[in-house]
Amino acid sequence: AAPNREQTARSRKIQLRNIPPDLQWEVLDALLAQYGTVENVEQVNTDTETAVVNVTYATKEEAKEAIEKLKGHQFEDYSFKVSYIVDMDAAPPDQAPRTRRGGRSSREGGSQPGPSGDYGSPRTRQHDFPLRMLVPSQFVGAIIGKEGLTIKNFTKQTQSKVDIHRKENAGAAEKPITIHSTPEGCSAACRMILDIMQKEANETKTSEDIPLKILAHNSLVGRLIGKEGRNLKKIEEDTGTKITISSLHDLTIHNLERIVTVKGTLDDCCKAQVEILKKLMEASENDIAAMNQQANLIPGLNLNALGIFSSGLPMLPPAAGPRCAVPHMAPAGYNPFLSHSSHLSGLYGGPPASAITHQHSTPEQEVVYLFIPTQAVGALIGKKGQHIKQLAHFAGASIKIAPAENPDSRMDGERMVTITGNAEAQFKAQGRIFGKLKEENFFSAKEEVKLETHIKVPSTAAGRVIGKGGKTVNELQNLTSAEVIVPRDQTPDENDEVFVKISGHFFASQTAQRKIREIIQQVKQQEQKHQQGTAVSPHHAK
Numbered sequence: 001a002a003p004n005r006e007q008t009a010r011s012r013k014i015q016l017r018n019i020p021p022d023l024q025w026e027v028l029d030a031l032l033a034q035y036g037t038v039e040n041v042e043q044v045n046t047d048t049e050t051a052v053v054n055v056t057y058a059t060k061e062e063a064k065e066a067i068e069k070l071k072g073h074q075f076e077d078y079s080f081k082v083s084y085i086v087d088m089d090a091a092p093p094d095q096a097p098r099t100r101r102g103g104r105s106s107r108e109g110g111s112q113p114g115p116s117g118d119y120g121s122p123r124t125r126q127h128d129f130p131l132r133m134l135v136p137s138q139f140v141g142a143i144i145g146k147e148g149l150t151i152k153n154f155t156k157q158t159q160s161k162v163d164i165h166r167k168e169n170a171g172a173a174e175k176p177i178t179i180h181s182t183p184e185g186c187s188a189a190c191r192m193i194l195d196i197m198q199k200e201a202n203e204t205k206t207s208e209d210i211p212l213k214i215l216a217h218n219s220l221v222g223r224l225i226g227k228e229g230r231n232l233k234k235i236e237e238d239t240g241t242k243i244t245i246s247s248l249h250d251l252t253i254h255n256l257e258r259i260v261t262v263k264g265t266l267d268d269c270c271k272a273q274v275e276i277l278k279k280l281m282e283a284s285e286n287d288i289a290a291m292n293q294q295a296n297l298i299p300g301l302n303l304n305a306l307g308i309f310s311s312g313l314p315m316l317p318p319a320a321g322p323r324c325a326v327p328h329m330a331p332a333g334y335n336p337f338l339s340h341s342s343h344l345s346g347l348y349g350g351p352p353a354s355a356i357t358h359q360h361s362t363p364e365q366e367v368v369y370l371f372i373p374t375q376a377v378g379a380l381i382g383k384k385g386q387h388i389k390q391l392a393h394f395a396g397a398s399i400k401i402a403p404a405e406n407p408d409s410r411m412d413g414e415r416m417v418t419i420t421g422n423a424e425a426q427f428k429a430q431g432r433i434f435g436k437l438k439e440e441n442f443f444s445a446k447e448e449v450k451l452e453t454h455i456k457v458p459s460t461a462a463g464r465v466i467g468k469g470g471k472t473v474n475e476l477q478n479l480t481s482a483e484v485i486v487p488r489d490q491t492p493d494e495n496d497e498v499f500v501k502i503s504g505h506f507f508a509s510q511t512a513q514r515k516i517r518e519i520i521q522q523v524k525q526q527e528q529k530h531q532q533g534t535a536v537s538p539h540h541a542k
Contacts, residue, residue: 011087012056012063015044016070019051020078028053029180030161035069036062050078054085129281131179131186131273132215134259135197139210140164140175142200143193150196158188176215183277191270198266212262212269216280219438221245221258222447223283224276231279239272240264248441256439363422366517369454370430371414372437377401379440380417380433387436395429397421414452423517427510434506448505455513456497461523462486465500465516476515482508484516 019028032038037058044052057063063084073080135143144151144164155162160181179189190212197210216224225232225245236243241264250258262272372380381388381401392399398420419429434449443449457465466473466486476484482504490498502512 010060011084012039012058012060013085013087014055014057014063014067014070015052015083015085016055017050017052017081017083018078019053019080020075021049021051023051023075027159027181027185030155030159031070032066033161035066056087129183129277129284131181131190131277132257133177133179133190133193134174134213134215135177135193136210137173137175139197139200140166142196143177154189154192158185158192160185160189162189174213183274183281186277187270187274190273191266194266194269209263209265212273214260214262214273214276215257216260216276218248218256218258219287220280220283221260224260224279235272235275235279239275240268241272243272243276363424365420365422366426367456368419368426368430368513370417370419370433371452371454372417372433373442374404374413374415376437376440376442377415379442380436391429391432395421395425395432397425397429399429423514426513430510431506450503450505451509452501452503453509453513454499454501455516456493456495457500457516457520458523459490459492459496459498460527461520462498462500464519464523472519476512480504480508480511480515482512484512 016032029038029041032041032055035057038055039058040054040056042054044054046052055063055066057066067082067084070080070082142150145153151162151164154160158181160179163178163180165176165178177193179186181189194210194212201208201210223231226234232243232245235241241262243263244261246259246261248258260276262269262276264272379387380391382390388399388401398418400418402416402418404415417433419426421429430453434451437443437451438449464472465476465484467475473484473486476482482502485501487499487501492498500516502509502516504512
C-alpha cells in the first residue's frame with residue numbers, strides 16, 4: 001500500500017525516477033541543489049534502463065519544493081517521475097519501509113557503500129572533475145550579479161554548478177571558484193566568467209588583460225607539464241598563449257594546489273583551458289583507475305576512507321571550499337581527493353570491512369620495513385611526535401623509526417621505518433608516508449615518489465616467489481612495475497625467514513606486496529595440508 005499522505009508529507013526524502021540513462025551526474029546534482037541543501041543522493045539499483053535516485057534534503061520544505069518543481073520536468077525525451085518516500089530517520093521505529101507500486105521494495109537504508117565507498121552502484125559516468133579558477137576579488141560581485149541573477153543565468157545555460165568561495169581567505173586579493181559540469185560545460189562557464197571580468201574591467205577602466213588562472217592539484221601538475229615541459233609547450237604553441245605555473249614553495253599542508261596562469265586573448269585563453277583541463281582529467285582518471293585496480297586487490301578496502309591518491313597524496317585541500325564538506329554525492333570523482341581522513345572516516349559510517357581475513361576472522365598482522373630519506377625523518381615524526389602519532393592512529397598500525405645509531409636500520413642516506421598492521425593498515429600507513437614525502441618536497445615536482453620496502457617471507461616460500469628460472473619474479477615485476485629482488489645466499493633468521501626487496505612508487509609497491517603475501521599464504525596452506533596428511537612430526541631429526 002502507498003504510505004498515507006500525512007506521513008509522507010513529513011518526509012525530507014524524495015525518489016526521482018525515469019532519469020535519462022546518459023544524464024551527467026553533475027547536471028542532476030546541480031538540478032537537485034536548486035531547491036535546497038541536498039544531504040544525500042543514493043542510487044537505487046533497478047532493472048530499468050532509466051536511473052532511480054533517493055534524495056534527502058535538509059528540510060521537509062525543500063523536499064516539498066523539489067517535488068512540486070520536478071514533477072513532470074522534461075529532460076531530453078524523458079519526463080521525471082517523483083514521489084515522497086519514508087524518511088527512516090523521522091519515521092516511527094515500528095514502521096518498516098513500504099513497498100512501492102510494482103512490488104519492488106524501495107531499498108531504504110539498505111544501500112551499503114560498495115567496495116570503493118560508492119552508495120548503490122552509480123552507472124559508469126565521467127568523474128565529476130571540476131574546473132577550479134582563481135578570480136580577482138573585485139570581480140566576484142559582477143560574476144554573481146544582482147540578486148544572483150548573472151550566476152543563475154550562466155549556470156543554467158552551461159548546465160553547471162558554480163561555487164564561489166567568498167568566505168575563504170578573508171581580505172585576499174583573489175577568490176577560488178569551482179565549476180562542476182561536463183568538460184564542455186566547464187569551458188562554457190569559464191568563458192562566461194572571463195567575459196564578465198573583461199567587461200567589468202573595461203567599464204572600470206582597468207586596461208590590462210585579465211589572465212586566466214586555473215588551480216591544479218600538485219600531484220597532477222607534473223603530467224600537465226610533461227617530460228621536459230613538452231606538454232605545456234605544445235599547449236602554448238597550439239593556442240598562442242603564455243603559460244606559467246606557480247612555484248612548489250607556495251604549497252602548504254593546507255593548500256596543495258598550484259596556480260596555472262594563462263596569458264593571451266580571451267579566445268586563446270579559452271582554447272588553452274580546454275587542453276589544460278583535458279590533461280588534468282586524464283591524469284586524474286589514470287589515478288582513479290589505479291585506485292580501483294588496487295581496491296580489487298584488497299577486498300573490502302574502502303579507498304575513499306584513506307584520503308590518499310596515486311602519489312599517496314591527499315587530493316583536495318581543505319581550501320577547496322564548501323564542496324569538501326558535502327558528502328551527498330556518490331564519491332566517484334573528487335571525493336577520494338579529500339584530505340582530512342578524520343572527516344572521511346566519519347563519512348561512510350564506521351571503518352570499512354577489514355582487508356584480508358582468515359579462518360578466525362582476525363586480519364593477519366604484517367610487518368613491512370620501509371626505507372625513507374634520512375632528512376625526511378623529522379617531517380615524518382612531526383613536532384613533539386604529533387605527526388607520527390596521528391598517522392599510527394589513522395592507519396591503525398604501529399609505526400617505529402629505527403634509531404640512527406643502529407647500523408642495521410640504515411642504508412646509504414636512508415632510515416628504516418617498521419610498520420606493523422593488517423593489509424589495510426599497511427596500505428594507509430605506507431600511502432600517507434609516500435604522500436608526506438611528496439608534500440614536503442623530498443622529491444622534485446616531476447618525480448614520482450619511489451621507496452624501497454623489505455618484507456620477510458618464510459625461506460620455504462622464497463623459491464616460489466622467484467619461480468622456475470626467475471619466471472614468477474619477472475611476471476611480478478611486469479605486472480606491478482615495481483622492482484622485486486630476492487637476494488640469494490641469505491641465511492634465514494631465527495624464524496626461518498628471508499627478505500624480499502621491493503622498490504617502486506606507492507601503487508606498484510602495494511600491488512607487489514599483495515601478490516607476494518598471496519604466494520606466502522598458498523605455501524602455508526599447502527604445508528598445513530601436507531602436515532595434516534602425514535603422521536610424521538614436521539620436526540625431523542636434525
